[in-house]
Amino acid sequence: MTTRRTFTLSTLTLLLAAAAPTAQAQGSGQLNIVCSVQDEWCSMMSSAFAKSSGLKVNVLKRGSGEALAQLIAERANPKIDVWFGGTGDPHLQAAEQDLTLEYKSPSLPQLHSWAQDQAQQSGWRTVGVYSGPLGFGYNTELLAKKKLPVPKCWKDLLSPALRGEVQVANPASSGTAYTMIATIVQLMGEDKAYEYLKGLHKNVSQYTRSGTGPIKAAARGETTVSISFVHDAPGEQMQGFPIATETPCEGTGAEIGSMSIVKGARNLDNAKKFYEWALTPAAQQLGVAAKQFQLPSNKAAPLDARIPDFRKIKFIQYDYAKYGKSSERKRLIDRWEREVNSLPR
Numbered sequence: 123m124t125t126r127r128t129f130t131l132s133t134l135t136l137l138l139a140a141a142a143p144t145a146q147a148q149g150s151g152q153l154n155i156v157c158s159v160q161d162e163w164c165s166m167m168s169s170a171f172a173k174s175s176g177l178k179v180n181v182l183k184r185g186s187g188e189a190l191a192q193l194i195a196e197r198a199n200p201k202i203d204v205w206f207g208g209t210g211d212p213h214l215q216a217a218e219q220d221l222t223l224e225y226k227s228p229s230l231p232q233l234h235s236w237a238q239d240q241a242q243q244s245g246w247r248t249v250g251v252y253s254g255p256l257g258f259g260y261n262t263e264l265l266a267k268k269k270l271p272v273p274k275c276w277k278d279l280l281s282p283a284l285r286g287e288v289q290v291a292n293p294a295s296s297g298t299a300y301t302m303i304a305t306i307v308q309l310m311g312e313d314k315a316y317e318y319l320k321g322l323h324k325n326v327s328q329y330t331r332s333g334t335g336p337i338k339a340a341a342r343g344e345t346t347v348s349i350s351f352v353h354d355a356p357g358e359q360m361q362g363f364p365i366a367t368e369t370p371c372e373g374t375g376a377e378i379g380s381m382s383i384v385k386g387a388r389n390l391d392n393a394k395k396f397y398e399w400a401l402t403p404a405a406q407q408l409g410v411a412a413k414q415f416q417l418p419s420n421k422a423a424p425l426d427a428r429i430p431d432f433r434k435i436k437f438i439q440y441d442y443a444k445y446g447k448s449s450e451r452k453r454l455i456d457r458w459e460r461e462v463n464s465l466p467r
Contacts, residue, residue, distance in 0.1 A: 152178040153392040154201060156193075158186045158208025159379070163412035167206070170408060171399055177392055185332075186212040186297050193221045193384060203387040204396050209297030210240055210250065213380035214446030217247035222382040225394065229401040229420075237419035240378050243443040251400060252379040252409060252416035254353035255435050256301055257369035259337040264346045273347055275371040276306065280321045287346040288325045289336035292463075293455050297377065298333025302349055303454055304445040305375035308438050319462045326467065341365040351377060356428040357413040369430075373438040379416060 153171075157164035164181050172179040184192060186208025193202065193216055205213070205222070216222045226246045230238050237250030258273050265272065270287075273279055279288060293299035306315040327345055330336055336348030337355060341363035352367040359365055381400060383393045399405050406418035410426045417429055444450060 151389060151392055152180060153389050153396055154180045154182070154203045155396070156182045156184050156189045156202045156205050158184060158189050158206065159409070160412060160414055163207075163409055163414050166408045166412050167400070167405065170405070171396055174399065175392070175395060177395075185295075187295060190216055190221075194219070197221060200384045200386040200388070202384045203389045203393040205382045205384060206400065207251065207379050207381065209301060210248065210378040210380040210442060211297055211300060211446045211451060213248040213382050214240075214244055214442065215448045215451070216382060217244040218446075218448060221385055222247040223385045223387065223390075225383050225397065227398060227401065229398055232421060233401065233419045234417075234421055236376075236378060240380060240442060243446070248380045248382040249397075249401070250378040250419045251381045251406065252418055253376050253432075254351040254379070254416040255369050255376045255430055255432070255437070256298070256305055256374045257350065257352040257367050259340045259348040259350045259352070259355055259358075259365055259367050261340045261343055261346055262364045262366050264343055268346065270346065272366075272368060274368050276309070276318070277372070279325060279347065279349075280318070281325075284325045284347060286325065286327045286467075288322070288349070289328050289330060289339050289345040289347070290322075290326060290349040291333045291335060292329040292331060293458055295331045296333040298351055299329075299349075300451060300455065301375055301377055303458060305438060305440065307454065308375070308440060308445075309373055316457065316461055319458065320465060323462050323465055324467055329463070337365065351416075352430055353415040353417075356415045360413060369435045371436065373436045375438055375440045376432075377416075378442060 161183060164183055168179040168181045189205055189208060190212040224246045227249060230241060236253055240248060240250040260273060270283055290302065291299035293303050306318055310318060334354055337350035339345045340348040341358035352369060355365050355367045381397060383397060387393045401420060403420045403423040406420050406423045409416060415426060415429045417432060
């Protein structure tokens with residue numbers, strides 16, 4: 123059985139030592155990574171791998187949409203070797219557009235089935251490195267002050283009592299919000315889903331650019347409810363904010379954060395070394411050390427107590443292959459812009 127525990131600062135010291143053993147430098151050269159997770163996580167991973175490998179590691183921080191745009195722009199002359207993190211849909215789109223390299227990792231049998239499925243669906247051009255469920259964040263103090271019930275289901279967000287009390291990101295810029303649309307479409311059917319989104323629109327005060335923006339706003343009392351990945355809440359709680367979460371009673375989707383090797387990578391051997399290292403239990407624990415609480419893809423990775431327990435969440439059978447296609451994403455977002463975002467609130 124996988125262990126769940128809570129990390130402390132002393133654990134972090136041991137973890138960094140495990141992820142980056144004090145061995146002799148194993149090679150020379152460099153590695154260029156575009157990183158689509160939080161800054162602290164990017165920094166910890168690059169430092170630990172540099173220490174472990176003896177390589178010079180250059181990191182460029184980009185959101186997943188921006189990273190995909192860079193890969194497209196640099197197709198003829200790639201400057202990036204590895205793309206780490208961010209929602210899986212853009213990674214699948216990169217695979218579809220032949221921007222990433224087919225690489226069937228020998229580590230695949232060590233990973234959860236959802237991570238292996240991500241690799242297979244992409245033609246072995248990406249792999250799942252973490253996952254996190256979509257749900258609701260809510261400010262416990264505001265909810266009590268306004269005498270509002272805890273939102274536990276998708277239908278609860280349509281309550282007239284929540285008018286102007288909900289924030290969610292804009293799906294044109296946010297993988298989180300696109301995951302929401304794709305989830306609701308699969309749960310309700312497309313036409314009913316867009317009727318739902320029109321009703322939700324009345325209660326939305328703001329569509330943020332970033333997927334983490336709404337839960338940060340809820341934590342700070344700037345909105346009452348957010349639609350967010352629930353693994354973003356523990357980091358806010360650790361800062362003392364009154365934020366709690368629920369996952370929808372009808373069912374929900376999950377992101378699969380992914381990793382891909384760029385086709386035409388200048389430092390291909392080093393990219394493969396990083397890829398294999400990033401799939402190890404020790405490397406995957408750096409997420410929690412950086413106060414990020416997604417479920418790691420390696421089945422042997424110990425689980426922090428603050429990582430959502432997937433066994434207690436009702437998930438839909440999310441079709442990552444279909445909803446990861448560029449054409450499907452564009453079609454659904456265009457429909458949202460036309461039928462939902464254009465409406466007054």
